[in-house]
Structures are given as structure tokens and as C-alpha cells.
Amino acid sequence: MTSLFDPIDLGAIHAGNRIAMAPLTRSRAVEGEVPNPLAVEYYAQRASVGLIISEATQISRQGQGYPNTPGIFTDAQVAGWKPILDAVHARGGKMVAQLWHVGRISISDYQPDGGAPVGPSAIAAEGQAMKPDFSMTPFQVPRALTTDEIAGIVADYVHAAEMAKKAGFDGIEVHAANGYLIDQFLKDGSNQRDDRYGGSVENRARFLLEVVAAVVAVWGADRVGVRISPSNGANGSRDSDPASTFLYVAKALKPFGLSYLHLIEGEPGTPMSIKFDAPQLAAEIRAAFGGPLMLNGGLTKALAQQALDDGRADLVSSGVPVLANPDLVERWRTDAPLNAPDKDTFYGGGARGYTDYPALESAPA
Numbered sequence: 112m113t114s115l116f117d118p119i120d121l122g123a124i125h126a127g128n129r130i131a132m133a134p135l136t137r138s139r140a141v142e143g144e145v146p147n148p149l150a151v152e153y154y155a156q157r158a159s160v161g162l163i164i165s166e167a168t169q170i171s172r173q174g175q176g177y178p179n180t181p182g183i184f185t186d187a188q189v190a191g192w193k194p195i196l197d198a199v200h201a202r203g204g205k206m207v208a209q210l211w212h213v214g215r216i217s218i219s220d221y222q223p224d225g226g227a228p229v230g231p232s233a234i235a236a237e238g239q240a241m242k243p244d245f246s247m248t249p250f251q252v253p254r255a256l257t258t259d260e261i262a263g264i265v266a267d268y269v270h271a272a273e274m275a276k277k278a279g280f281d282g283i284e285v286h287a288a289n290g291y292l293i294d295q296f297l298k299d300g301s302n303q304r305d306d307r308y309g310g311s312v313e314n315r316a317r318f319l320l321e322v323v324a325a326v327v328a329v330w331g332a333d334r335v336g337v338r339i340s341p342s343n344g345a346n347g348s349r350d351s352d353p354a355s356t357f358l359y360v361a362k363a364l365k366p367f368g369l370s371y372l373h374l375i376e377g378e379p380g381t382p383m384s385i386k387f388d389a390p391q392l393a394a395e396i397r398a399a400f401g402g403p404l405m406l407n408g409g410l411t412k413a414l415a416q417q418a419l420d421d422g423r424a425d426l427v428s429s430g431v432p433v434l435a436n437p438d439l440v441e442r443w444r445t446d447a448p449l450n451a452p453d454k455d456t457f458y459g460g461g462a463r464g465y466t467d468y469p470a471l472e473s474a475p476a
């Protein structure tokens with residue numbers, strides 16, 4: 112029987128175990144959206160996971176939607192990522208960059224021209240955006256992208272993929288989840304276009320598939336992963352038939368031979384609170400995709416191992432538990448108690464709640 116602690120090849124990326132660090136935005140970047148120097152220690156502390164997926168990194172200024180999130184499109188940002196990769200590799204770890212465009216989840220405050228954020232259609236998300244000062248404000252009505260503009264955004268993904276290579280990452284993950292731009296195209300609640308990027312599921316998936324094809328040309332398919340969230344409704348995302356939409360996506364991604372497909376089940380941070388029969392869907396998506404399936408969402412060690420045993424996943428990712436436990440793999444291996452996460456320090460700030468969670472050796476007895 113396959114164990115969480117067995118290695119796995121994710122395409123060309125060899126992971127020493129089947130527990131990945133899920134991408135976690137920490138809003139601690141410094142001027143120019145350059146990673147915080149503290150991130151070198153933060154990620155190095157967590158290098159014993161099979162694969163680190165970086166916090167979401169915007170591919171362009173237009174793609175940013177939260178305060179102090181790092182980018183991957185300028186030379187200064189690449190220079191900020193390099194020592195992180197060196198430190199993770201020195202500890203024997205592997206790390207991919209999560210490439211991010213938030214689309215309609217942005218607000219004018221972040222836009223280069225102070226204009227409206229962009230999206231597939233002029234439909235505002237339900238909920239609230241975070242301003243640069245961390246206060247909340249209602250989402251804005253986005254400007255619908257013209258058909259011609261979409262190629263420019265695909266080009267921004269290519270540029271970011273090239274910059275991630277320069278920074279020394281082991282690969283990239285295309286963020287197609289959680290109600291951000293690609294997910295906005297995939298789901299019919301946010302995509303009401305009548306050009307070749309809207310309407311049928313084939314058309315709604317076109318933008319994702321163009322992005323994947325373009326970044327595969329930079330990295331090779333065996334170093335590219337994709338993250339999807341059929342069911343969680345994050346950032347007001349909604350689809351009338353998520354099972355059909357995402358089975359189509361999994362099937363359409365199969366011919367690329369990607370490194371992995373990363374599937375979020377349920378609401379972030381809640382164990383499997385699902386709106387339809389997600390366990391069955393995960394197994395179907397895994398079969399349709401045909402490559403390594405990484406499962407995420409409220410997983411304990413027991414639930415994670417169960418997902419492997421049930422054939423719903425080949426590996427898992429863990430977010431908040433890795434945030435609070437730099438040595439989560441060792442703690443799961445030895446059934447050691449876990450540190451409690453401090454929600455107040457998730458976003459913004461410095462070392463507190465970032466690099467000061469104790470590892471087992473230094474944990475108080």
C-alpha cells in the first residue's frame with residue numbers, strides 16, 4: 112500500500128514524499144513586490160515536504176489584488192526569489208512558483224492605470240476585496256477583456272514562466288482555482304462571453320488551455336502543474352455544473368502529460384465540506400487526467416492517507432498545518448502533536464507567525 116512517506120515522480124520533479132506545501136499568500140513582500148528576505152528562512156524551514164508550492168505570485172501588475180503579494184515579472188523580484196530557491200535546494204527541497212492573475216478580484220488601487228480590474232465579463236464578484244492598507248471594500252465591476260487582449264495576458268504568463276526559470280524554481284503551477292482570472296473564465300457564473308472564450312465548456316476552458324500550452328513551451332509539460340477548485344465557491348466563484356466542467360478540464364489537460372493536477376476539495380480550511388459528491392468527483396478527475404493527482408483541503412494525516420488508499424489521490428497538499436508546523440512531515444510520521452496556527456499573523460507583518468513556529472526539537476516539552 113502506498114504511504115504518504117513514499118517518494119513520487121511528478122513528471123520531471125522528484126518529490127521525496129507525498130506531502131506538498133499548499134500555496135499560501137502571506138502578504139509580506141517588500142517594496143516592488145519583491146519577496147521579503149525573511150521568506151528565505153520561512154521556505155527553507157519547510158523544505159522537508161515533498162514539494163513546496165510558492166505563495167501565489169502575480170504575473171503582472173494588472174494581476175495583483177492583495178497588499179504586498181510578491182510578483183514574478185521584474186528583475187528585482189527574480190533577485191528576491193533566487194536566495195529562497197538556493198536555500199530550499201540546499202535543504203534537499205523542491206519548489207514551484209504558483210503563477211497568478213486575480214482578474215476581477217483586483218480593485219483599481221492595484222491597477223497600473225488606476226482603472227477597473229479586468230475579467231471575462233462585466234460581472235462583479237460577491238464579497239469584499241482587500242485594499243493596500245488591508246481594509247476591506249466591495250468588489251468592483253470588472254472591465255470585460257476584449258478578445259484581442261487575451262493573447263496579451265497569455266504573453267504575461269509566458270514572461271512570468273521565463274522569470275520563474277531564471278529565479279531557479281523547479282517548475283510552475285498555473286493557478287486556475289479559487290475564483291481568480293482563469294477560474295473566472297472556466298465557471299459560467301463569471302463568464303458570459305459570446306466569443307470563442309465563453310459559452311460552451313470548450314470555449315470557457317480555452318483560456319486555461321492556451322495558458323498551459325504557452326507555459327509548457329517554456330518549461331516542458333513535466334514541470335508544469337495546474338490547480339483547480341471545482342466546488343469551493345471562493346471569491347464568489349460559481350458554476351452551474353462543476354462536475355461536467357471540471358471533468359472536461361481534466362480530460363483536456365491529459366494530452367499535455369503535465370507534472371500534476373492539484374485539486375482543492377471543499378471550502379479552504381474546512382474538512383471536506385462539499386457541495387456535491389466531491390470524493391467521487393476526485394476519483395473521476397484523477398482517472399480522466401491520467402497523471403499525478405494532488406488533493407487538498409482540510410486534510411489530517413488520517414484523511415490524507417485515506418485519500419491515497421481510496422484511489423482519490425497520488426499525493427496531498429497541506430496549507431495551514433504546514434504554515435504552523437515547519438516540520439509537518441516529521442510530525443505526521445511520528446504522530447507528534449501539532450502547533451496551533453495564529454490567524455492574526457496569516458497576512459502581513461514580520462517574523463511573528465511566519466518564521467517563529469517551533470520545530471519538534473525546539474518545541475517546549
Ligand SMILES: Cc1cc2nc3c(=O)[nH]c(=O)nc-3n(C[C@H](O)[C@H](O)[C@H](O)COP(=O)(O)O)c2cc1C
Pocket residue numbers: 133134135136137165166167209286288289338375378379380381407408409410428429430431432457458
Ligand atoms: C493564509 C492562506 C493563504 C492562502 N493563499 C493561497 C494562495 O496563494 N494560492 C492558493 O491557491 N491558495 C491559497 N490558499 C488556500 C490553501 O492553499 C489551501 O487550499 C487551503 O488552506 C486549504 O488547505 P488546508 O486545509 O490544508 O489549509 C490560502 C489559504 C490560507 C489559509
